[in-house]
Amino acid sequence: MGLTANSTGLNAVDFGLVIKKINDNDKVIALAGNPNVGKSTVFNELTGLKQHTGNWAGKTVTNAQGVCNYNNTNYILVDIPGTYSLMAHSAEEEVARDFICFGNPDAVIVVCDATCLERNLNLVLQTIEITDNVVVCVNLMDEAKNKGIEIDLKELSIKLGVPVVGTSARSGKGLNEMMNMLETVGNNHPISIKYIKSIEEAIALVEPVIKEKIGDCTIHSRWIALKLIDYDTALISSLSSYLGLDLLEDNEIAKSLHKAREIISQNNITDEGLKDKIVSCIVLTAEEICMDIVRFDRKCYNANDRKIDKILTNKWTGFPIMIALLGLVFWITITGANYPSALLSDGLFWLEDRLVELCILIRVPKFIYEMLIFGAYRVLAWVVSVMLPPMAIFFPLFTLLEDLGYLPRVAFNLDKSFKKCCACGKQALTMVMGFGCNAAGIVGCRIIDSPRERLIAMITNNFVPCNGRFPTLIAIITMFFVGTTGGLVQSLVSTMLLTVVILLGIFMTFAISALLSKTILKGEASAFTLELPPYRKPKILEIIVRSVFDRTLFVLGRAIAISAPAGLVIWILANISIGNYTLLAHCSNFLNPFAQALGMDGVILLAFILGFPANEIVIPIIIMSYMATGSIMKLDSLFELRQLLVNNGWTWITAISTMLFSLMHFPCSTTCLTIKKETQSNKWTAISFLVPTVTGIIICFLFANIARLFI
Amino acid sequence: MNKSVCSLTDLKIGETARVNKLSLTGSMRRRVQDIGLIEGTEVECVLKSPGGDPIAYQIRGAIIALRNEDSLNILVTV
Numbered sequence: 001m002g003l004t005a006n007s008t009g010l011n012a013v014d015f016g017l018v019i020k021k022i023n024d025n026d027k028v029i030a031l032a033g034n035p036n037v038g039k040s041t042v043f044n045e046l047t048g049l050k051q052h053t054g055n056w057a058g059k060t061v062t063n064a065q066g067v068c069n070y071n072n073t074n075y076i077l078v079d080i081p082g083t084y085s086l087m088a089h090s091a092e093e094e095v096a097r098d099f100i101c102f103g104n105p106d107a108v109i110v111v112c113d114a115t116c117l118e119r120n121l122n123l124v125l126q127t128i129e130i131t132d133n134v135v136v137c138v139n140l141m142d143e144a145k146n147k148g149i150e151i152d153l154k155e156l157s158i159k160l161g162v163p164v165v166g167t168s169a170r171s172g173k174g175l176n177e178m179m180n181m182l183e184t185v186g187n188n189h190p191i192s193i194k195y196i197k198s199i200e201e202a203i204a205l206v207e208p209v210i211k212e213k214i215g216d217c218t219i220h221s222r223w224i225a226l227k228l229i230d231y232d233t234a235l236i237s238s239l240s241s242y243l244g245l246d247l248l249e250d251n252e253i254a255k256s257l258h259k260a261r262e263i264i265s266q267n268n269i270t271d272e273g274l275k276d277k278i279v280s281c282i283v284l285t286a287e288e289i290c291m292d293i294v295r296f297d298r299k300c301y302n303a304n305d306r307k308i309d310k311i312l313t314n315k316w317t318g319f320p321i322m323i324a325l326l327g328l329v330f331w332i333t334i335t336g337a338n339y340p341s342a343l344l345s346d347g348l349f350w351l352e353d354r355l356v357e358l359c360i361l362i363r364v365p366k367f368i369y370e371m372l373i374f375g376a377y378r379v380l381a382w383v384v385s386v387m388l389p390p391m392a393i394f395f396p397l398f399t400l401l402e403d404l405g406y407l408p409r410v411a412f413n414l415d416k417s418f419k420k421c422c423a424c425g426k427q428a429l430t431m432v433m434g435f436g437c438n439a440a441g442i443v444g445c446r447i448i449d450s451p452r453e454r455l456i457a458m459i460t461n462n463f464v465p466c467n468g469r470f471p472t473l474i475a476i477i478t479m480f481f482v483g484t485t486g487g488l489v490q491s492l493v494s495t496m497l498l499t500v501v502i503l504l505g506i507f508m509t510f511a512i513s514a515l516l517s518k519t520i521l522k523g524e525a526s527a528f529t530l531e532l533p534p535y536r537k538p539k540i541l542e543i544i545v546r547s548v549f550d551r552t553l554f555v556l557g558r559a560i561a562i563s564a565p566a567g568l569v570i571w572i573l574a575n576i577s578i579g580n581y582t583l584l585a586h587c588s589n590f591l592n593p594f595a596q597a598l599g600m601d602g603v604i605l606l607a608f609i610l611g612f613p614a615n616e617i618v619i620p621i622i623i624m625s626y627m628a629t630g631s632i633m634k635l636d637s638l639f640e641l642r643q644l645l646v647n648n649g650w651t652w653i654t655a656i657s658t659m660l661f662s663l664m665h666f667p668c669s670t671t672c673l674t675i676k677k678e679t680q681s682n683k684w685t686a687i688s689f690l691v692p693t694v695t696g697i698i699i700c701f702l703f704a705n706i707a708r709l710f711i
Numbered sequence: 712m713n714k715s716v717c718s719l720t721d722l723k724i725g726e727t728a729r730v731n732k733l734s735l736t737g738s739m740r741r742r743v744q745d746i747g748l749i750e751g752t753e754v755e756c757v758l759k760s761p762g763g764d765p766i767a768y769q770i771r772g773a774i775i776a777l778r779n780e781d782s783l784n785i786l787v788t789v
Contacts, residue, residue, distance in 0.1 A: 087741065087745065116772030117772070118747065119771040279744040279749065283752075305774075306758070313759070318760070412776050415760065416760060416761075416765070419778065449738070527737075527739040528765070528778050529743065531775055532758070
């Protein structure tokens with residue numbers, strides 16, 4: 001799951017899957033596959049949708065759907081989460097299996113990775129065990145070819161009994177052929193997996209009874225029989241309600257099942273042992289099939305990857321490289337953003353003057369144009385000029401790291417530290433997503449299997465500043481700690497300070513994770529497997545286009561939609577007086593004593609509260625509030641902005657406290673909503689709200705009061 | 712032939728071994744089976760993380776990192 005218009009912000013909230021057919025002849029196609037085999041790429045190529053792709057396992061955590069028109073038929077493609085198995089050991093596996101079983105898809109495309117076909121066949125075999133209507137898409141054929149791996153697709157198709165097509169989805173190769181094959185799935189005769197003798201005998205007893213009861217059904221009776229023997233209770237009850245037949249209550253089934261279980265226990269197979277045997281048979285079948293059809297030209301086909309891995313995960317170089325890369329991304333963002341930021345600001349404030357002139361010319365009443373221009377427009381201009389450039393630079397860089405396949409290595413490096421906090425190394429991935437958008441980070445937590453570790457990752461995700469917050473941090477750092485003169489030294493110092501702030505956030509993530517594991521979320525670290533995918537050459541142009549149009553503009557759009565009305569509200573608050581004070585002054589005066597104790601002032605705290613819908617608008621609100629109370633002045637540069645803040649009593653203590661509070665306070669409203677949706681619990685939403693807020697309050701209080709002792 | 716049984720964590724980088732017995736239980740047992748690690752599977756130790764835990768192994772063509780507390784319970788024949 002990456003950051004896209006479909007995954008960030010409000011859209012991160014998953015409202016469940018409703019298949020939207022345009023007309024009745026539309027075909028529903030499920031896209032299944034192991035994690036990180038290019039399912040999302042196949043999906044995008046076919047539907048033209050911008051489901052985000054990246055080189056790490058577990059990106060797609062919700063079912064995405066899109067329409068593809070081929071040969072005058074509408075195919076509704078459903079991208080289901082990547083799984084290694086359909087045995088429903090985790091939430092994703094359950095979603096995937098349930099969709100294949102009960103989602104009534106007309107066909108299932110199982111996408112495989114040609115570079116490790118054997119393991120992928122595991123899922124293929126499990127799918128053809130459920131239904132006939134399967135097409136196997138062996139993706140990444142280009143990558144396999146480069147590695148000297150040859151696959152006999154024709155033979156594979158014969159062995160499986162379902163159509164097989166080789167594709168290179170990144171260049172669109174083979175996809176048309178795949179769509180053609182969808183029309184022929186009706187003629188499939190998939191092989192059935194041969195289990196050991198006792199299991200086969202047990203199946204032979206139960207299957208005929210099931211077959212007679214359910215008649216013509218897309219779900220194979222053999223598979224239902226197997227699941228009954230395996231006693232998969234959750235599945236059996238879903239199956240029962242789907243079939244309209246209580247499988248466990250039916251007398252004939254119960255009778256045959258009883259006999260079948262006797263055979264199993266006579267052969268000294270325990271429940272656990274039965275599961276082992278079933279899995280082994282599937283894995284061995286996959287192995288046998290691959291033995292004849294896959295050929296490796298070179299033995300060490302991924303030697304280069306291993307060399308890179310050795311450097312990136314080395315005891316001495318692993319962590320420094322990680323921090324250096326983080327720093328580099330911020331440095332490029334900071335230096336790159338300066339100039340366009342100034343340009344945008346000049347342009348937008350020039351436009352402001354022209355708008356005012358226009359309003360005067362066409363005689364718009366003064367209070368109306370002041371409200372609209374000095375209220376709504378000005379905050380908007382600030383948000384655009386301060387937020388857009390860093391975002392437009394940060395997102396492509398982030399996508400680049402993601403496409404390369406670096407992120408799983410970060411999780412690999414950090415897992416030990418997370419384990420010490422009794423958390424999961426994959427939390428590192430959700431944190432990195434948090435840099436883009438905390439709401440997306442929260443949804444990303446689904447890649448963590450254990451509910452306890454998932455909650456820890458959700459509650460602490462907000463300690464990573466999202467792109468709505470780090471421009472705030474950059475602005476304050478630049479104004480107060482490095483000077484605004486520009487130049488290489490300045491940008492390097494800014495980067496360093498920002499990296500320190502981020503590292504503090506990461507440290508807090510660890511500290512709070514450990515604290516939670518010791519208190520309200522007690523428990524041991526649980527099952528952990530992490531796949532390190534091969535490095536892939538990123539498609540630079542695609543990255544830029546995708547991140548600008550998909551991420552940047554979307555996130556900016558949301559900021560604008562919230563900042564304009566917020567600007568209006570501030571202006572009204574600042575211009576309506578009760579008694580001797582404006583409403584704004586009443587509010588900020590009320591908050592002031594508390595805010596002062598935290599090293600800030602009432603206006604800043606008010607800005608954080610008003611910034612609840614979107615953190616991007618905190619700094620603009622602060623500026624608006626100061627300008628509304630003082631004389632209106634022009635803010636052409638960060639230097640003048642600094643003057644404005646200093647005139648309003650800002651010191652370096654205020655600056656640091658504001659940064660600390662920005663790093664550690666309540667998640668924005670969309671993030672809260674996402675947490676509510678993901679946890680289905682008011683309690684955990686409240687905790688996720690309170691934990692960072694209380695932490696921020698404590699740390700700001702301590703910092704401000706200790707710092708004041710020294711001046 | 713000189714065959715000895717040890718745990719997966721004892722493998723040095725570059726060493727290959729065959730799984731002898733899975734002593735894992737519960738969800739971790741099922742998880743490693745899903746990625747194709749069953750008795751008889753060939754495994755190569757490919758990469759250690761900076762702290763020496765987790766360690767990444769090549770399992771059926773894919774690189775999978777496992778925590779030492781888990782791989783300790785996977786017995787292999789070198």
